[in-house]
Amino acid sequence: MLDEAKAGDYEPSDIGVIGVIGLGYVGLPFAMAFVRRGFAVIGIDVDARKLEMLQRGKSYIRDVEDAELAEAVTAGKLVVSSSFSRLADASSIVICVPTPLTANQAPDLSFLTAACRQLQPHLSFGQLVIVESTTFPGTTREVVQPLLELGGLRAGESFHLAYSPERIDPGNTATPVEDVPKVVSGLTAPCLTRIVSLYSAVFHQVVPVSSTDTAEAAKLLENSFRLVNISFINEFAKLCDQLGLDIWEVIRAASTKPYGFMSFLPGPGIGGHCIPVDPLYMQWKAREAGTESRFIELSRDTNESIPSYIVSRLERLLQPERTLNGASILICGVTYKRDVADLRESSALVVMERLCNAGATVAYYDPYIPTVRIGEASWRSISLTDEAIAAADCILIHTDHAGLPIDRIVAHAAAIYDTRNLTRGKSGPGKLARFGDGSRQ
Ligand SMILES: NC(=O)c1ccc[n+]([C@@H]2O[C@H](COP(=O)([O-])OP(=O)(O)OC[C@H]3O[C@@H](n4cnc5c(N)ncnc54)[C@H](O)[C@@H]3O)[C@@H](O)[C@H]2O)c1
Known part of the structure; x- marks a missing residue:
């Protein structure tokens, strides 16, 4: 059995190397946040072009500066590879792979399950695995845990398993990732203690919740909230067109209310990897349970129009x-x-x-x-x-x-x-x- 992990401020030297699987919009800035705090990071990706650029100290993400990246690579603080065997050296491994939709608009967990299968043979006693990818409630327990246990190690007994939803805002240079509060959860109480300890070393505010399902749902609530509200303001903009009113002036006026109003702006449609996609993960899970969100459905239709x-x-x-x-x-x-x-x-x-x-x-x-x-x-x-x-x-x-x-x-x-x-x-x-x-x- 694993020892009960101690809460408190760990130093990078107590924790060892951090592994990051998936060096995209989320994984690369995340890896750099750990490097800035003094950790050594091993980054794993399957995209040879990205790895080649990173090895040359070239960033493909606007929020990560070439100079900082090159310094990390030259100093050996960020080592990148396509080989999952490198993760044997990591004490904690963070999974940041894509979670898109299939052609039928259902959750596509193929990247996540592939990453788990590739990681599993290299998993060792005492490691902490954290899922950061956005997904439906139940994924960490029902999908990730069984895959990681295929080699005989047991989550919560021989390795720790945790979930923390990523809240990065690409293009937002005003808010460093370290300043964004991190919701964290663990499969067991010691798993939670372990992720709290690790993330407290990097993020200024860590928000523990009672289960991985809750943390998964919290992310889907955040993004469903944005889908519903942006779709609503776009519908309101169409109404204003019909009524001869200027939505932008209406919003400016409503925004002066000091409480109870949050301003969303119209636009040509909601895009990106998150807002149009994540709510459909919740809808899929809801339908699996025999129910559905009419708001999500209506908002998606409105957005698509x-x-x-x-x-x-x-x-x-x-x-x-x-x-x-x-x-x-x-x-x-x-x-x-x-x-x-x-x-x-x-x-x-x-x-x-x-x-x-x-x-x-x-x-x-x-x-x-x-x-x-x-x-x-x-x-x-x-x-x-x-x-x-x-x-x-x-x-x-x-x-x-x-x-x-x-x-x-x-x-x-x-x-x-x-x-x-x-x-x-x-x-x-x-x-x-x-x-x-x-x-x-
Ligand atoms: N982009 C955002 O703004 C944002 C914000 C919050 C949360 N998220 C969530 O974070 C997750 C990652 O999103 P992203 O935007 O960083 O995606 P991305 O496509 O930019 O990056 C994912 C990376 O994972 C790599 N990858 C895919 N399969 C792999 C595997 N088996 N092993 C190793 N690497 C693999 C890809 O090559 C890619 O470099 C998603 O679940 C997304 O919903 C994204």
Whole structure:
């Protein structure tokens, strides 16, 4: 049996090496947080291109600086490898692999189960395994535990097993990962004590909960809350369009209430690896239990309807001079949110497809995304010259990247449909409409 782990502030030297499986948006910044605190980290990934870049001290995640990464690699504080056998040296192993949806919109745990199967032969007595991937309640107990026990070691007896949901906010440089409170849970009380001890050494606030199921559900609540509220504000924006009201002004006014109101902003659709995906993990689990969330269902449907609405408003702006058929549309920003290089689930992809299907000629500009491919079609980001702006029949502002030269766009565009309210209070020679501005153009 394992000894009862002691709570309290451990020093890196007490704990030894940390293993991180999956060096993506979550795993790499997470590994660097441990390095900053003085730990040695072994990072494992199956993507040879990422490993090669990391070995050269090159980051592919905007939130991780090349200089800090290169220093960690040169000093041997971050060692990266594709070989799970390296994890034999780790005292704690954190799993940060993707948890997407299958084609049927069901949880796809294939990355998580693959990582567990690859880890299991190298698992040894006394190690702590932590799952950070977002997933439905019950996964750690029902899926991860049996896989890790295949070699005969028992969770809670011969190794510790814990779950802590990752809350990283890509592109948010104002809040270091260490400042984000970490919800933690363990399979048994000693498992919980062990993760509390480890994470207290890195994170400024650690929030223990009673079970791994609770911690898994807490993450799904956070992201379902965002899906429901963003979908609702997008629906409200459509209402404002019909009623001749400006949603942005309505939100500004409502936001002055000092309690009981939380502001969410409209946009062309919810994207990314988390918000459109995670609530469906909860829905899947609910249906397995014979129930369902009507809010999640409705919010998903609402979210999926927004790109078509944006396209129809854009066409309305072009009329009566033009229809979409034959029009040239330049999309500014294609990522799902500002200042990230992430196209996953981005509504821009749906918008581009709809515009092409309607006969429009589409080009895009995004400083973070050099190429976009949808099926057989592919595009290269153009340079946003005054001439390119002026040549388009309409500019669609999809993503509000910080460096977007909005004044220059307004000064040269023939028409602008703005889904992010960047053009509020601005005017130029061309037609201008914002999503939810009530202009009924
Ligand atoms: N991206 C976010 O903003 C965010 C925020 C909070 C939580 N999460 C959750 O964190 C998890 C990871 O998401 P991400 O955005 O970092 O994904 P990602 O795709 O950016 O990174 C995952 C990494 O895991 C690697 N990988 C896949 N299978 C592997 C295996 N068997 N062994 C080793 N490496 C493997 C991939 O090559 C990739 O580098 C997901 O569950 C996600 O829902 C993501």
